[in-house]
Amino acid sequence: MLPKPTRPAIPLVPAPSLRALPFLKGTAQNTVRLTARQRDQLMTIGVRMKVPARTVVYREGDAAHAVFVVMEGAVKCYRDLHSGKRALCAFLFSRDLFGLAEDEHYVNTAEAATEVVMYRLPLDQLMTLLRRDADLQFQFLSKILHELRESQRRAILLNRRDAPGRLAMFLAVMASRQGASATHDAKVALPMTRSDIADYTGLSLESVSRAATQLQRHGIAAFEGRHHACILDRARLAKLVSAV
Amino acid sequence: MLPKPTRPAIPLVPAPSLRALPFLKGTAQNTVRLTARQRDQLMTIGVRMKVPARTVVYREGDAAHAVFVVMEGAVKCYRDLHSGKRALCAFLFSRDLFGLAEDEHYVNTAEAATEVVMYRLPLDQLMTLLRRDADLQFQFLSKILHELRESQRRAILLNRRDAPGRLAMFLAVMASRQGASATHDAKVALPMTRSDIADYTGLSLESVSRAATQLQRHGIAAFEGRHHACILDRARLAKLVSAV
DNA sequence: CGGTTGGTTGAGCTGTATCAAAAGATGTGG
């Protein structure tokens, strides 16, 4: 399922880092700061991998021997339900962490939504590292905390009943992830399919489509092609988002 | 808002502990094991508090100076939405952790649903402890990971469209929290109000009520009084739960 | 060019939110 991991001969590639709002002090950027040494250590135990889209990194129920850090591309994490439907738990992007096990087994399936570059961190070695370096461990703790909050935010999204509102929240999340400044950068990349968006927002495929055309008709956002959206009216989008 | 914290003169009270499925090895009980020394340390920096029901421990947006561990009773964590509705993020019970901040501020409001006994752990002292004791920190990391999964499980609950199914999932969660064995202990305590259940399950108050009578009519569960349910047919409840 | 995958649009149905009101619990003070 996975191509054989390859370690780059010359480490010219960037070292893994983590994106998260800090637990404590407010800094300008929402990145947990790893020291050069910590990044080196992670790079040492980690294996850099590049996989094509649709690669299944691991399946729900598999024994967990590693966690992963996304470097480039998008990963989706999901659980297949008995009804044949799919619950998408999260999209992972650059500097995101995934593969956190429960009781030594993965709780959901991870699949590359695009071509993905990532680091594979073997659990035993990572554990050794974390046990020795409490600061590094704290960065991981912060990152997991960050994911917890994203999950709660998604829960709020799912609480909504209106399809346009849900899609608006999804758009807003994607925009903020891509570091969209308040004014410019209205373009939002949507590397996933509509079906993925449907599974993530808890809507049917058709409702996503309808909600998109609705946002477009109201001049709030434009959907150009499959994988790009353009936020036209930030104020009204924000209003829709907070109109829970 | 909060009564003055009091430290017990004689530490005859139980030390704080954390409930979580372990990250790595599967043990029989779902409790993270703290060493006696770690529990002592937590008890040393922590302050034991007993608050009556409806006490607001902290509000969304407050500066975060401490985290809390529930010893007895139930706490609810929520966010009030602009529409006047309330999104309940989580119920916290014995050995649960709450008050995890984002950027030095609490992200939701915590309120005692019943009379609650808890430990208040000042952040600065806890941080010092965690920085020194990587093992202790790992217990906290595991606990947060556990909460992350509970949050994802709730997201799956919210994905459902049918009220009886949602209520069934809620019941199952409550039952498993109270350590219900597969056969006995069919009684489930529901310390919260119907309104709280509605806010947690993302249903309207009325739908919760209707769903409850429906489960009762089908002989799956009986609701006796406000705060107690009795699971009558475990098999069919499980079927309803997994019929996503 | 047919086949496949992904996306949009339309018509009807189901189930929950909503509004409204009654019934049941709870607590207070005479």
Next chain:
DNA sequence: CCACATCTTTTGATACAGCTCAACCAACCG
């Protein structure tokens, strides 16, 4: 101890929003 006021829960009738089924359109690919 009862009567009253308040809060919580239940029950009923209606409307609306999204799901489902189904057909259609577009892009991509050998």
